[in-house]
Amino acid sequence: xxxxxxxxxxxxxxxxxxxxxxxxAATAAQAAxxxxxxxxxxxxxxxxxxxxxxxxxxxxxxxxQSGLRLGRARVAISEPFGEVWTxxxxxxxxxxxxxxxxxxxxxxxxYRPYPFSGYRLRVKAGAFYAPISLxxxxxxxxxxxxxxxxxxxxxxxxxLRTIGLEAQLDWLGTRTGHTFDLGLTGAVYGWNEPAGVxxxxxxxxxxxxxxxxxxxxxRAGYEPLEPFRQIDGRAGYYGGIExxxxxxxxxxxxxxxxxxxxxxxxxxxxAMAWRTSFDSAGVRIESGDGWTVVAQWLNGYxxxxxxxxxxxxxxxxxxxxxxxxxxxxxxxxRYDQFQVLSGKGNPEQDGSQQGHAWTAAYLFQxxxxxxxxxxxxxxxxxxxxxxxxxxTTGLATETQLQLAVRxxxxxxxx
Amino acid sequence: xxLSARPHHTVGxxxxxxxxxxxxxxxAGLVAALGQAGALFAATIAITVQEPGGHPLAGTVxxxxxxxxxxxxxxxxxxxxxxxxxxxxPDLLVIPVGSTVAFPNSDSVSHQIYSFSxxxxxxxxxxxxxxxxxxxxxxxxxxxxxxxIHDDMVAFLLVTDAPFYGRTDATGSWSxxxxxxxxxxxxxxxxxxxxxxxxxxxxxxxxxxxxxLTLRLAKSLQPAPLExxxxxxxxx
Numbered sequence: 001x002x003x004x005x006x007x008x009x010x011x012x013x014x015x016x017x018x019x020x021x022x023x024x025a026a027t028a029a030q031a032a033x034x035x036x037x038x039x040x041x042x043x044x045x046x047x048x049x050x051x052x053x054x055x056x057x058x059x060x061x062x063x064x065q066s067g068l069r070l071g072r073a074r075v076a077i078s079e080p081f082g083e084v085w086t087x088x089x090x091x092x093x094x095x096x097x098x099x100x101x102x103x104x105x106x107x108x109x110x111y112r113p114y115p116f117s118g119y120r121l122r123v124k125a126g127a128f129y130a131p132i133s134l135x136x137x138x139x140x141x142x143x144x145x146x147x148x149x150x151x152x153x154x155x156x157x158x159x160l161r162t163i164g165l166e167a168q169l170d171w172l173g174t175r176t177g178h179t180f181d182l183g184l185t186g187a188v189y190g191w192n193e194p195a196g197v198x199x200x201x202x203x204x205x206x207x208x209x210x211x212x213x214x215x216x217x218x219r220a221g222y223e224p225l226e227p228f229r230q231i232d233g234r235a236g237y238y239g240g241i242e243x244x245x246x247x248x249x250x251x252x253x254x255x256x257x258x259x260x261x262x263x264x265x266x267x268x269x270x271a272m273a274w275r276t277s278f279d280s281a282g283v284r285i286e287s288g289d290g291w292t293v294v295a296q297w298l299n300g301y302x303x304x305x306x307x308x309x310x311x312x313x314x315x316x317x318x319x320x321x322x323x324x325x326x327x328x329x330x331x332x333x334r335y336d337q338f339q340v341l342s343g344k345g346n347p348e349q350d351g352s353q354q355g356h357a358w359t360a361a362y363l364f365q366x367x368x369x370x371x372x373x374x375x376x377x378x379x380x381x382x383x384x385x386x387x388x389x390x391x392t393t394g395l396a397t398e399t400q401l402q403l404a405v406r407x408x409x410x411x412x413x414x
Numbered sequence: 415x416x417l418s419a420r421p422h423h424t425v426g427x428x429x430x431x432x433x434x435x436x437x438x439x440x441x442a443g444l445v446a447a448l449g450q451a452g453a454l455f456a457a458t459i460a461i462t463v464q465e466p467g468g469h470p471l472a473g474t475v476x477x478x479x480x481x482x483x484x485x486x487x488x489x490x491x492x493x494x495x496x497x498x499x500x501x502x503x504p505d506l507l508v509i510p511v512g513s514t515v516a517f518p519n520s521d522s523v524s525h526q527i528y529s530f531s532x533x534x535x536x537x538x539x540x541x542x543x544x545x546x547x548x549x550x551x552x553x554x555x556x557x558x559x560x561x562x563i564h565d566d567m568v569a570f571l572l573v574t575d576a577p578f579y580g581r582t583d584a585t586g587s588w589s590x591x592x593x594x595x596x597x598x599x600x601x602x603x604x605x606x607x608x609x610x611x612x613x614x615x616x617x618x619x620x621x622x623x624x625x626x627l628t629l630r631l632a633k634s635l636q637p638a639p640l641e642x643x644x645x646x647x648x649x650x
Contacts, residue, residue: 033523080524083539084562114528114537114562129650139646175530175558175568179636247566247640286640325642365644411522412646 032079035139035410039071041147047379047398048386051202052096052209056220056386058355058379059400060148060207070095071147071404072208074140076412086110090140094209103212105141106161120170127163127213127228130238131185132156132254134284134294135321139412141210145292145332146361147375147404148206150319152280152298152338157210158217159198159227160256164189164235174246183242185254193231193260196276196302200313203353203383204338221389231273232264253281262305276302278315290325301343312343313351328366334359342384350388355381368413373404457619460589463582463601464630470586471631474603475508477576481596481616487511487575492548494518495559495569497525500645502559502569506604511575514548526562533557533573556602566648568639570604594619601629605636 043066049055050062061069073093080086090106108126129141133153138144141157149157166187173180201219211217216224240254260273278300285293299316317338324331336357342349361375377400386394463474479485490512496503497519509515519525519542527538533555538546540563551557554575561567580588600614608631619625 080540083526086563112562114526115530115560117530131650133650137647137650138644139649141650144644144647175560246637248637286643288637288640290642327642368644 032077033410033412034078035074035076035408035412037072037074037140037406037408039073039404039406041069041071041402041404043067043069043400043402045400047400048396050218051205051220052218054218054220054224056202056383056390057398058203058205058357058381058396059377059398060209061400071406072140076140078412084111084113086112092140092210092212096209098212098215100212100214103215105210105212107213115172115175118172118176120172122168124166125164127161128166129156130160130162130187130254130256131168131240131242131252132280132282134250134252134282134296142208145294145321145323145330145363146334146359147373147402148208148359148377150296150321150334151204151206151336151357152296152317152319154206155199155204157208158205159195159211161192161213161228162187162189163191163228174244179246181244185240185242186237188235188237190235191228191230192236192258193273194225194227194229194271195258196274196313197225197272198227199315199340200274200302200351201385203340203351203381203385204317204355206336206357206359206377206379220385225271229271231266231271232261234259234261236260248286250284251282253279255279256300262303262310265306272304272306274302274304276300292321292323292325294321295319310345312345313340314343315340328364330363330365332359332361332363349384351385353381353383353385355379369408371406371408373406375402375404456591456593457622458589458624459592459597459617459619460587460624460626461582461599461601462585462587462626462628464586464628466631466634468630470582470584471603471635472582472584472586473506474582474586474601475572476580476582476588477574477600477602478578478590478592479576479598479600481598483595485577488577488579490514492516495571496520497567500564500567502567505569506572508572508574508579508581509551510579511554511573512550512552513573514550515571516544516548517546518544524563525567527559528562529557529559531555531557564645572602592619599627603635605638606631607633607636
């Protein structure tokens with residue numbers, strides 16, 4: 001027995017290593033915050049063929065997809081490393097025809113030192129959303145008000161992701177006897193040079209499907225697009241400001257420019273670099289009796305110049321959302337307006353689109369785990385591509401009714 | 415924020431009065447009582463705080479300092495500020511100088527508590543449960559607490575060197591038995607907008623058995639923090 005204790009055999013060592021690994025894994029699992037959500041939909045749609053199936057529908061589900069569908073299955077983990085570093089990974093399955101059944105929408109390492117003298121610094125490295133949306137505030141970049149995001153934020157989820165480095169410096173006035181906080185954000189990034197092509201071909205849409213990092217977005221008449229790739233090697237940037245009055249009002253403004261070389265293209269895939277630049281601004285106001293107002297505005301252009309000729313598509317969009325929360329019930333209504341214009345070198349109005357949308361949603365949060373949402377969405381749009389690519393009339397009115405049942409589990413769900 | 419009235423503070427302040435009076439003062443009081451027929455050792459001080467419209471303001475912190483004489487702070491206490499459902503519970507504590515406060519985390523998510531207030535700077539690295547010993551507060555002043563993970567979590571500690579203190583109840587009132595004399599009465603609330611000078615009054619407790627003071631604020635409070643929003647709403 002003494003020999004056994006003093007000279008452990010190989011199998012004993014392995015067992016000890018396994019035990020140590022199990023203990024380490026258990027410790028890590030205990031430290032990590034995690035969340036698992038499943039969102040199932042029962043829907044009735046009078047929409048055109050979905051953008052995921054090379055259609056020009058402006059809603060997520062086309063007429064042929066009515067019935068029971070997967071809204072989203074999501075797993076998210078935030079794992080701290082040491083005291084001030086956190087790794088966050090957000091992965092989702094959308095139940096559609098992307099390359100992989102599960103895709104990562106965000107994956108980043110965050111550095112969050114303790115606030116000092118009223119200032120707070122946050123640095124993110126990896127892939128994440130730029131701080132533009134005031135609607136998609138819930139975990140998983142979801143809107144807590146409606147199932148489908150506004151036209152502006154749907155586009156951000158489809159084509160934009162910061163794959164790079166972002167720093168945010170906040171002055172915490174509310175922690176030092178003032179009524180407001182101020183923040184500055186700046187980022188440099190790459191792998192976002194095709195951003196804009198979906199606007200120029202399909203136009204704006206309204207849905208909640210976010211493109212995973214290695215995922216694709218369907219385009220009518222073309223091969224699906226991978227929006228997160230580098231073509232010319234130039235880094236893009238954005239800079240933004242944020243002001244908050246207590247926890248009642250948030251104001252955000254941001255300038256984005258991916259600085260893509262509009263003449264660059266990938267010789268193998270034929271993918272082009274789209275120079276996309278825009279300004280965005282938004283406000284969110286919340287009252288003590290459950291009212292919320294969200295308004296956002298976006299104005300910019302996307303531009304290509306392959307082989308010397310230039311094509312430009314200016315775009316703009318806006319929406320206003322009004323929501324009232326009473327206990328576990330919430331009613332929301334939103335009006336969207338959006339348009340993609342034909343700019344320089346594009347007299348044929350190729351890719352232009354104008355439209356507006358009404359969204360109404362009722363949400364019942366039974367408990368932190370279970371949520372039921374009923375959403376009605378009507379989009380009226382006129383798209384040049386419908387006639388040009390699909391050979392149908394440009395004007396379309398699409399209606400989608402969805403009932404979502406969502407179950408959330410995890411340490412982050414309270 | 416739940417700045418509700420905490421009647422136990424009022425009770426506690428009353429209880430502490432007897433313990434906090436220095437022996438010399440007690441003897442002086444006894445001599446005075448013997449020397450002046452009819453004079454009583456202690457009297458009741460009753461403070462009422464109202465909002466500009468006259469509504470009572472519950473949860474306001476009252477501190478009472480003697481004027482013209484040295485005083486000892488109230489005895490130190492051992493307090494607890496828990497973290498429940500991503501909020502500090504309670505979100506306001508008044509403690510005498512030298513007190514300790516434990517910060518357990520009863521949530522299933524980790525918290526990382528900090529203060530950068532000059533009164534007391536400290537950090538409790540990422541934790542669940544109660545891995546750290548209580549924190550001691552040796553300097554009078556306001557300490558603003560936050561969580562470095564959940565930015566919407568905020569709480570306040572008022573560390574006081576006053577011998578008498580408490581918080582107003584649902585009727586906006588606080589009272590205590592204190593020795594006769596001259597005092598400076600101060601009120602504090604995290605959402606006050608009045609100038610600091612307007613939040614203090616001098617009060618002399620002479621022959622009467624009961625001294626009352628009603629302080630009506632000139633400016634309405636800042637809006638209370640929003641309640642009832644799911645925590646997951648502040649992810650971006």
